[in-house]
Amino acid sequence: MLRFSKMHGLGNDFVVLDCRTTPFALDETTIRALADRHTGVGFDQLLSVEPARDPTCAFYYGIWNTDGSPARQCGNGVRCVAAWLHRAGALALGEPVRLESPSGPVAVRLLSAHEVTVDMGEPVFEPARIPFEAAAEAARYVIEVNGEPLEIGAVSMGNPHAVVQVPVSPSRGMARQAPAITMHPRFPQGANTGFAEVLDRGHVRLHVHERGVGWTQACGTGACAAMAVLHRRGEVDERVRVDLPGGSLRIDWHGPGHTLWMTGPAAFAFEGEWPTD
Structure with a gap:
């Protein structure tokens, strides 16, 4: 069984997988099945919490859309990852931490267990x-x-x-x-x-x-x-x-x-298991 957390940021919903010790191994077909809101769990994006590739970052998070395609960044998602890590005992309140996304590092800080501020970097207009x-x-x-x-x-x-x-x-x-x-x-x-x-x-x-x-x-x-x-x-x-x-x-x-900062909530909905065979 594949254990997961269902979370959301303002209704933008996610399935979060703990891949800190087990490598992410879902294919596009499985991601689509999980994303189906009638026969699966349902989500806007799937998030995997993994060991960081960048040594300056605490963790890496992967992002996949409902159609199975990879995404580069997700602002509501990174807040949920930070809240998930806090609940897992890996991130303290008020402590600035760098997380690694597919588009590069972002700095996060938990203002409370359910509110996170994120340095989203400088907007790129080129x-x-x-x-x-x-x-x-x-x-x-x-x-x-x-x-x-x-x-x-x-x-x-x-x-x-x-x-x-x-x-x-x-x-x-x-x-x-x-x-x-x-x-x-x-x-x-x-x-x-x-x-x-x-x-x-x-x-x-x-x-x-x-x-x-x-x-x-x-x-x-x-x-x-x-x-x-x-x-x-x-x-x-x-x-x-x-x-x-x-x-x-x-x-x-x-x-x-200057970099741009985003502040908003992250909420847990439920925990669940998904059959893998």
């Missing part, structure tokens, strides 16, 4: 590093979506994001646009697509369509990406509350040359 196809870096790009021009921001938070600023109370066009943006050819690796409403300079409402997953209750890197794009444009201040369908995150960024 098109080649996102990756996004563009002749030069810009605060706004126009892409063609379903035969019509659409203005977006593009940024990497360890994974690629497209950010669309929309009016308060946006139309239902998001449902039609989102999959086309997520798989747009100018994002060679696909993108997570965020639709951001600026309610005031310290308050944003956000809906995110994730590559390999679809619409989610919350997306930590999506909240970071939206704040970074909007702050760079001068639309929001250095501290922003981002409301997602599953709840709120606090994002702090002082601009270029």
